[in-house]
Amino acid sequence: MQIIRGLCNLKSDFPNSVVTIGNFDGVHRGHQMILEHVEHLAQAKHLRSVVITFEPQPEEFFQQDCPARLTRFREKWQRLSQYKIDDLLVVRFNTRMANLSAEMFLEDLLIRKLHVQYLVIGDDFHFGQKRIGNFAYLERMSKKYGFEVESFQALKLHDERISSTRIRLLLAQGEMDAAAELLGHSYSMWGRVIHGQELGRNLGFPTANVYLHRYKTPLLGVYAVLINGLQKMAIPGIANIGTRPTANGNTLLLEVHLFDFDQQ
Incomplete structure (x- = not known):
């Protein structure tokens, strides 16, 4: 997996791609399902596979007292590296990115720079200024720009969504086995x-x-x-x-x- 730090480091001749976007905090079983699909789709279609993530995470930018991360960036990168993903694009989340419209994010980054052919997202994914961009928006725009978009329903365990928030709560309560079940591995910290x-x-x-x-x-x-x-x-x-x-x-x-x- 190649790390691309910043949009300025994207090559002008970037190949057609399969893209997924998210924080991937903890790289839990729900994330793993999406990553495996991106990996297999890219191989089947002979496309470049790309994971886009943000630093800092948007929640950290907007909230001074935001929840603790499950994984800092290096830990996240190590988890993501276990998959046959070609590129990890790290986008700096700043005021400019926060004010970027959903249309500009789609046109400038996904279409013009990454030449996206398939976009794979979670069912709670939003993007663009005021979080206007969502699956319904992407479905409309996919017809205009000629790409396909897939939304993955959140993976559930015991009738509850697997999420970073839920794992964080379990860890705080000392429920290490329950957290590991959602993560797909024991919780670890590196330093x-x-x-x-x-x-x-x-x-x-x-x-x-x-x-x-x-x-x-x-x-x-x-x-x-x-x-x-x-x-x-x-x-x-x-x-x-x-x-x-x-x-x-x-x-x-x-x-x-x-x-x-x-x-x-």
């Missing part, structure tokens, strides 16, 4: 190990301090965890997700004690 104050080591419980690169997290507290990347097999441990005061305010930190692991 960089940083040097700590060695307070745990002095007490006989050394911890790895992982900087999460987040302002918010969907869960706080103490959890049983599995750590990947240090050995061939995952290492069990116990982790605390919380904040630590710093010169720049409170920093989110994941502190992990690994069982039966004594390497530096």
Whole structure:
């Protein structure tokens, strides 16, 4: 998967494409269904497959106190990379993008730049200024511009929609198994190990301090965890997700004690 950062980096001779658009926060089972369809459709029609996502997410642009993400961008990209998608187009969501009409978004980006032949969206997808663009709008415009549009109904489990919002709520309630069922995988967080104050080591419980690169997290507290990347097999441990005061305010930190692991 190639990452294209910004519309300015799109080539003028971009090939005809199959496109899907969304936040894909968490890359849950509903997202996975759409991604698999885009992948198969592009292969069957010999077209380029493109996922469009926004940074920051529109909700983050419009709301200062918006909910925490399930996945930051790098985590999302790693999940998306598991699919045979050709391009991940990252569009900066700013005032200009927020004020762009649905017609201009469609004509300038999807038609003129990406040469869209098939557009695959979720049933709750809206775009353009004041969220005017929706499936009904795209159906009308598809006849004018000669592309096909498909809307996927939200995947349901136990008669409830699978959504990032629902997963976020389950995580906050400590319902890890239920969240994993909707995600299609156990919830994970990635970060960089940083040097700590060695307070745990002095007490006989050394911890790895992982900087999460987040302002918010969907869960706080103490959890049983599995750590990947240090050995061939995952290492069990116990982790605390919380904040630590710093010169720049409170920093989110994941502190992990690994069982039966004594390497530096």
